[in-house]
Amino acid sequence: MQLEGKRIIVTGVASGIGAGTLRAYVREGATVTGLDIADQAGEKIVAEANAERPGRAHYRHCDISAPEQVFSAFDAAARAMGGIDVLSWTRTIAYEWASKYNIRCNCVNPTIKTPMYQQYLDSLDAEALAQHLASEKRQVPLGGSMGDVDRDMAPVMVFLASDASRFINGQIICVNGGRNMLRG
Ligand SMILES: NC(=O)c1ccc[n+]([C@@H]2O[C@H](COP(=O)([O-])OP(=O)(O)OC[C@H]3O[C@@H](n4cnc5c(N)ncnc54)[C@H](O)[C@@H]3O)[C@@H](O)[C@H]2O)c1
Structure with a gap:
């Protein structure tokens, strides 16, 4: 298991990339808090992932466009999981957080x-x-x-959340079959 002991927040878990990522993280042994606004679909994805195990997921309603909901969801998730190990944002933060806190920040550019x-x-x-x-x-x-969420995207998300990518920081990883090499 590549993510045993990792505590992770995934946004947009009710569908698409977020759902595939949450399923893969739980399969790799992580403890995951999944956020979304589509509560019924989100709860269903989380229940399906928990049935597969060996990790564990919890669902929480959070509109990520509302800062106060993001702060309170992150606080609650950190309390429930005992901390957070995986999170990411811009390249400036990738530099500052890496030197101050040893936190890596990477971005995925998908075609899925x-x-x-x-x-x-x-x-x-x-x-x-x-x-x-x-x-x-x-x-x-x-x-x-x-590409396919489970075959093409989820393994990259697992890799980026795992210690196998411990020296990768501030990068944009294109998961797009080479699309950006050509135009037209
Ligand atoms: N699929 C791709 O190839 C692709 C390419 C480039 C960018 N993206 C971006 O990746 C993200 C996920 O894409 P997807 O294809 O999996 O989409 P999707 O529509 O399948 O899933 C998006 C999920 O986000 C949730 N959501 C929407 N607004 C929200 C909010 N305010 N707060 C919390 N949750 C919210 C939806 O309920 C849904 O469950 C999107 O931001 C999309 O723009 C996707």
């Missing part, structure tokens, strides 16, 4: 199939959809389409 992406596809008419899929095929050298 999720309900958000599906909603976008559903909004296109047949011609626009065909054009979009053709351009995706050209733009993504690995496989010609968006």
